[in-house]
Every structure is written in structure tokens, then in C-alpha cells.
Amino acid sequence: MSEQTITREFQAKTRKVLDIVINSLYTERDIFLRELVSNAADALEKFRHQSLVQKVTFDEHVPLEITIDGDDKKHILTITDTGIGMTLDELETNLGTIAHSGSGQFWENLADAAKKDVNLIGQFGVGFYSAFMVAKKVRVQSRSWDGGEGHEWESDGGGTYTVKPCPGLHRGTKIILELKDDAQDYAIKYTIERIIRQYSSFVPYPILVDGKKVNTVQAIWARSKGEISEEEYTEFYKFVSNTTEEPLMRVHFSADAPLAIQALLYVPRENFEILGLGRAQPGVNLYCQKVLIDQHSEHILPEWLRFLKGVVDSEDLPLNISRQALQDNALVFKLRKVLTKRFIKFLKEQAKEAPDTYLAFWKTFGIYLKEGITSDFDYREDLGELLRFQSSRSEGEGLVSLADYAGRMPEGQDKIYYINGPSREALERGPYVEMFRKRNIEILYTLEPIDDFVLNHLGEFDGKKLVSADRADLELPEAADKEDETAGQQGERLAEADAESLCAWMKEVLGERIKEVALSRRLVDSPAMIVNADSYLTSSMERVLRATAREDHLAMSGKKNMEINPASPLIKKLARLREADQDFARDITEQIYDNAMIQAGLLVDSQQMVSRNYRILERMAGRE
Ligand code: ADP
Ligand code: MG
Numbered sequence: 001m002s003e004q005t006i007t008r009e010f011q012a013k014t015r016k017v018l019d020i021v022i023n024s025l026y027t028e029r030d031i032f033l034r035e036l037v038s039n040a041a042d043a044l045e046k047f048r049h050q051s052l053v054q055k056v057t058f059d060e061h062v063p064l065e066i067t068i069d070g071d072d073k074k075h076i077l078t079i080t081d082t083g084i085g086m087t088l089d090e091l092e093t094n095l096g097t098i099a100h101s102g103s104g105q106f107w108e109n110l111a112d113a114a115k116k117d118v119n120l121i122g123q124f125g126v127g128f129y130s131a132f133m134v135a136k137k138v139r140v141q142s143r144s145w146d147g148g149e150g151h152e153w154e155s156d157g158g159g160t161y162t163v164k165p166c167p168g169l170h171r172g173t174k175i176i177l178e179l180k181d182d183a184q185d186y187a188i189k190y191t192i193e194r195i196i197r198q199y200s201s202f203v204p205y206p207i208l209v210d211g212k213k214v215n216t217v218q219a220i221w222a223r224s225k226g227e228i229s230e231e232e233y234t235e236f237y238k239f240v241s242n243t244t245e246e247p248l249m250r251v252h253f254s255a256d257a258p259l260a261i262q263a264l265l266y267v268p269r270e271n272f273e274i275l276g277l278g279r280a281q282p283g284v285n286l287y288c289q290k291v292l293i294d295q296h297s298e299h300i301l302p303e304w305l306r307f308l309k310g311v312v313d314s315e316d317l318p319l320n321i322s323r324q325a326l327q328d329n330a331l332v333f334k335l336r337k338v339l340t341k342r343f344i345k346f347l348k349e350q351a352k353e354a355p356d357t358y359l360a361f362w363k364t365f366g367i368y369l370k371e372g373i374t375s376d377f378d379y380r381e382d383l384g385e386l387l388r389f390q391s392s393r394s395e396g397e398g399l400v401s402l403a404d405y406a407g408r409m410p411e412g413q414d415k416i417y418y419i420n421g422p423s424r425e426a427l428e429r430g431p432y433v434e435m436f437r438k439r440n441i442e443i444l445y446t447l448e449p450i451d452d453f454v455l456n457h458l459g460e461f462d463g464k465k466l467v468s469a470d471r472a473d474l475e476l477p478e479a480a481d482k483e484d485e486t487a488g489q490q491g492e493r494l495a496e497a498d499a500e501s502l503c504a505w506m507k508e509v510l511g512e513r514i515k516e517v518a519l520s521r522r523l524v525d526s527p528a529m530i531v532n533a534d535s536y537l538t539s540s541m542e543r544v545l546r547a548t549a550r551e552d553h554l555a556m557s558g559k560k561n562m563e564i565n566p567a568s569p570l571i572k573k574l575a576r577l578r579e580a581d582q583d584f585a586r587d588i589t590e591q592i593y594d595n596a597m598i599q600a601g602l603l604v605d606s607q608q609m610v611s612r613n614y615r616i617l618e619r620m621a622g623r624e
């Protein structure tokens with residue numbers, strides 16, 4: 001080794017990734033070539049953009065292209081690009097450390113997922129390391145566009161790499177792979193061509209294998225829709241999103257006003273965020289007249305659309321705009337608005353024209369639309385139209401929209417009702433829907449803890465208030481059929497005065513646990529239920545806080561009321577028992593409270609409940 005060779009250790013994260021790549025990924029190794037070619041293409045795009053921002057003089061006339069050479073005898077594969085290149089610093093930072101913020105656990109999860117779908121490697125900013133799937137040694141020779149000295153980086157994928165000066169290079173990067181014994185095919189021209197055709201046909205620069213161009217250079221999004229085949233669309237998706245899957249949805253559109261835009265956007269089939277792989281990076285690239293301005297742009301779409309993949313091209317943007325300037329550029333702002341509106345419109349159309357596809361979309365990506373409602377005021381109402389829920393009227397897998405609900409509201413009803421719970425079955429067995437069922441009023445079942453938060457943000461839909469059925473002040477519209485009006489067996493209700501005094505006594509027993517015990521005007525069969533006097537810190541909010549371990553917030557949790565059903569046999573008996581046996585009546589009151597809490601999906605002290613429950617059982621068993 002020359003004196004100028006410096007040996008360095010990889011960052012711990014990088015070692016972990018290398019270990020995964022080398023020791024656990026054996027299938028679909030072909031993708032390494034796509035990753036290296038995609039890095040070469042990125043480097044060319046960066047150079048092209050740089051040369052627009054600032055005049056480049058060094059190696060000015062070197063053509064923008066990628067060259068791949070296979071040495072079949074020495075089993076060496078070389079990928080050369082004439083892109084932006086890397087300085088010594090950049091070599092060390094880009095190839096020795098990982099920008100992704102993922103923790104150790106994150107990489108473990110990714111490793112597991114990557115065993116099933118190796119494409120994931122490229123989607124989390126570590127594509128370069130896939131070279132070690134096929135190479136026992138990797139050398140990277142690079143010289144930056146600024147004409148500074150060139151360097152060579154080298155590693156066998158173990159704990160260290162070396163760097164040293166490498167004179168005589170042109171602008172760009174050359175990656176030299178010494179292939180593993182079982183990967184020697186990758187130096188064969190035929191294999192290389194096959195892989196390039198499969199994965200990289202949309203790379204917008206010539207890829208030369210043995211001096212011959214093997215890809216077709218084209219900006220598919222700039223062509224007219226009629227000319228593009230389904231296969232081309234699908235291939236392009238695979239190309240932009242580094243995947244072998246097909247997309248779930250696609251929208252290709254152009255606009256002239258207020259901005260000239262060409263956009264080709266795709267919705268994937270999978271949502272990696274719910275697979276525990278952390279927050280997705282944006283996946284849409286910004287072009288200006290077919291020149292890449294900003295890859296995986298954070299500026300052209302709102303965060304809640306980060307699952308989209310594709311390309312946006314606007315010739316109205318200045319070609320030489322720097323990435324920093326995108327952040328608060330008025331045109332970019334406008335662009336984002338147009339794209340967001342157009343995509344929402346597309347979703348609305350899909351919901352009508354392809355309801356099954358929309359449902360599949362909703363199940364996988366609905367959570368992002370909910371995020372949009374809570375975070376993006378501008379699109380709240382539009383997104384409200386896209387929400388889907390189960391309801392007391394929905395059947396099987398079918399879901400209803402707020403518009404469906406509003407459309408069939410009978411005269412006299414002016415609110416949209418919903419109730420949150422763990423499942424349809426649990427809700428239908430519980431107390432909250434009893435009066436809805438009796439009066440034949442539709443009620444939405446929101447089954448995700450976050451849903452009530454979302455509906456609270458939305459507030460109303462089409463002028464109709466959205467109201468949770470566990471609110472204390474719920475006023476249901478009267479039944480058309482008056483006779484059926486009041487709860488339970490009318491004649492046998494507890495007398496008003498007795499009922500009132502029972503409420504007061506139960507409140508005394510339950511003390512601080514409850515704000516008020518009141519007579520229910522809407523329970524039919526259940527003896528009692530918990531309702532929320534406070535419309536913000538509701539039961540479902542409390543569940544969310546508990547689920548996210550924010551129990552410290554619960555101290556401010558709103559007090560709840562308990563409603564009791566004066567027609568329930570248990571309540572009637574309790575009123576009498578209170579006179580005869582206070583202690584037993586207390587136990588029963590506490591048990592009713594715990595049961596109601598459980599039906600509200602809230603926590604109770606289970607140890608206490610079990611001992612009390614045994615006391616009650618003992619008493620029952622003692623009865624002849
Ligand atoms: P990603 O491409 O997602 O950033 P990679 O692991 O593929 O992740 O590459 C890491 C980084 O190394 C790139 O972001 C880039 O800065 C640098 N890099 C890799 N290949 C090249 C190349 N051919 N030319 C210039 N820079 C490169
Ligand atoms: Mg890459």
C-alpha cells in the first residue's frame with residue numbers, strides 16, 4: 001500500500017447494513033446493477049443541473065453517459081459514469097456512513113423485510129451497498145466536477161475501507177467490482193444487457209455496453225397518453241420506485257394554467273410505514289424541461305402525500321433554480337396546490353369509477369388522507385369526501401362515505417353520528433347504538449383510534465355536524481313512530497323521584513371517578529353507559545393517549561358522566577337493594593361502573609374488579 005493510503009472504519013450502522021447485505025441476501029441479486037446504474041444516473045442528473053446553475057469548465061465536453069464493461073476472464077465488472085463525481089470528503093461520507101436516521105431496530109426490520117423483497121434495500125438510501133451481494137471487493141474511483149484531485153475508495157465489505165489519491169481520472173465515477181466466485185455471470189455481456197433492459201430502460205442517459213447503447217432514452221411523462229402502452233407505464237413505475245411490483249393506481253395528466261405541468265403519479269400497492277419501516281421519504285421527482293431538478297422532492301407535494309411515486313415536470317420553473325430556493329418559491333407553492341387538487345380529484349373519480357380499487361387504496365393509504373385532514377386545513381373538506389367507514393347500514397366488506405350517509409338522512413335529522421370502538425361486533429353489543437337501532441338512525445362505526453380525532457378536526461360535512469354517540473349532550477331526532485319513543489318497558493320504569501335519588505346515591509358511591517350520574521333517555525337494554533361531558537378529551541381520545549403511552553396527558557382527561565337506564569331490571573332491583581343491603585348495593589354499583597367503563601373501551605382496576613366480582617358471585621352462589 002502506498003503511503004497515502006488511509007484506512008478507516010465504517011460507521012456502526014454501515015457495518016450492520018453491510019453485514020445484512022453480505023450474509024443474508026441471496027435472492028434477486030440482479031438488482032445490484034440497477035442500484036449502481038441508478039446512482040450513476042443520479043450523478044449525471046446532478047451534474048447536468050449543476051452545470052445549469054454554474055458554468056463548469058473542467059472536462060466540459062465529456063459526454064453524459066454510463067458505460068458498463070464486463071471482463072469475462074478476470075471476472076470484473078466496471079460501471080463508469082461522467083456525472084458529478086465525488087471529492088475525497090464525499091467518498092468518505094457517502095460510502096462510509098448512512099444518511100438514513102433509522103435505528104439498529106430499523107435495520108433489523110429492514111433486513112427481515114428485505115429477505116422477502118430485496119428491492120427495499122434501494123428504497124432506504126443504501127443501494128450502493130448492494131454491490132457487496134456480488135462482489136468480494138469494490139473499488140470506487142471518482143473525481144469531482146470541480147476538477148480537484150481524484151481518489152480511489154476500496155473495501156471488501158468487512159469493517160474497514162481505504163482511500164488514496166488516484167491521478168489521471170476524468171470527471172465522474174468508476175465502480176470496479178471483483179465478482180464473487182458464484183457471481184461471475186455478471187461479467188458476461190449478455191447478462192448485463194438483460195438486466196439493463198429489465199430494470200434500467202428509462203434511465204435518461206445512454207447506457208453503453210461494449211460500446212453499444214442498450215437503453216431507449218425517453219421522458220415517458222412528456223409523451224401523449226395515447227402513445228404509451230400499459231407495459232411502458234408499468235415499467236416506468238418499476239423504474240422510478242425501484243421495485244418489481246406493479247402499481248395500484250396511476251394518473252397521468254398535463255395542465256397549462258396556472259402552470260404548465262406534466263405529471264405522472266403512481267400509488268404503490270404496499271404501505272411500508274405500516275410494516276414498521278419508519279416514515280416514508282417522498283417519492284416524486286421534480287423535473288424542468290426533462291432535467292431533474294429535485295429527486296424525491298419534499299416541496300412539490302404535502303407531506304401526507306409522501307406515499308406517491310413518480311415524476312412532475314414544469315417548464316415554468318427556472319431551469320437553474322437551486323434546491324434550497326425551491327423551499328419558498330412561489331411557483332413551487334402553486335405547483336403543490338395544483339398537484340394536490342388534481343390528485344384529490346383523481347381519487348374522487350376513482351371512488352366512483354373503480355370502487356374496488358379505491359377500497360384497496362383506502363385500506364392501505366386511508367391513514368394518510370386522515371393525516372391530511374388533521375394537518376392540512378386547505379384540503380380538509382375535500383378529503384372529508386374521501387373518508388370511508390363501516391356503518392350500521394354497511395354490509396360485509398362494504399364501506400360508506402359521509403356523502404352516502406348524508407344522502408339518506410331522513411327529514412328531521414341534521415347531524416351525522418358516529419361511534420368509535422374496536423370492532424363492529426363490540427359496538428353492536430354495546431350500549432351506545434341501542435337507541436340508534438331502535439329509532440332506525442344510521443350510525444358510523446369508526447374502528448381506528450385516530451378516527452374521532454380526525455372527525456373532530458373535520459367538524460362537519462356538507463353543513464351537517466359530526467357528532468360522537470358517546471357525548472353526554474346527545475339529542476337524537478325523535479322516532480317517526482311516537483309509541484316507540486322512550487327507552488325500555490315504558491310502564492315499568494323506576495319512578496322519577498326514586499330514580500333521581502338512586503342517581504345521587506350512586507354518585508356518592510363512585511365519588512371522584514365520575515362527574516355525574518344521570519338518568520338516560522337513550523338506553524334500551526343496557527343498565528348503564530359512560531358518556532363524555534367534555535367534547536375534546538373523549539373516551540376515544542383517552543384510548544389514543546393510552547395507546548401512545550401518553551398517560552401523563554390523562555391527568556387532564558375530561559370527567560365522564562354515567563347514564564343509568566331506569567327501565568333496566570338490574571337498576572330497578574338496585575334501587576330496592578339500596579334500602580335492604582347498602583354494602584352489597586355498593587359492590588353492584590361499582591361493578592356496573594366498571595362494566596360501563598369496559599364497554600367504553602376504557603381501563604379499570606382489574607384486580608379490584610375480580611375480588612369484588614368474587615364477592616358478588618359468592619353471594620349469588622349462597623342463594624338457594
Ligand atoms: P442513495 O442513492 O439512495 O442516496 P446509495 O447507497 O445508492 O443511496 O448511494 C449513497 C450515496 O453515494 C449517494 O447518495 C451519492 O451521494 C453517492 N454516490 C453513489 N454512487 C455515486 C456515483 N456514481 N457518483 C456520485 N455519487 C455517488
Ligand atoms: Mg442509490
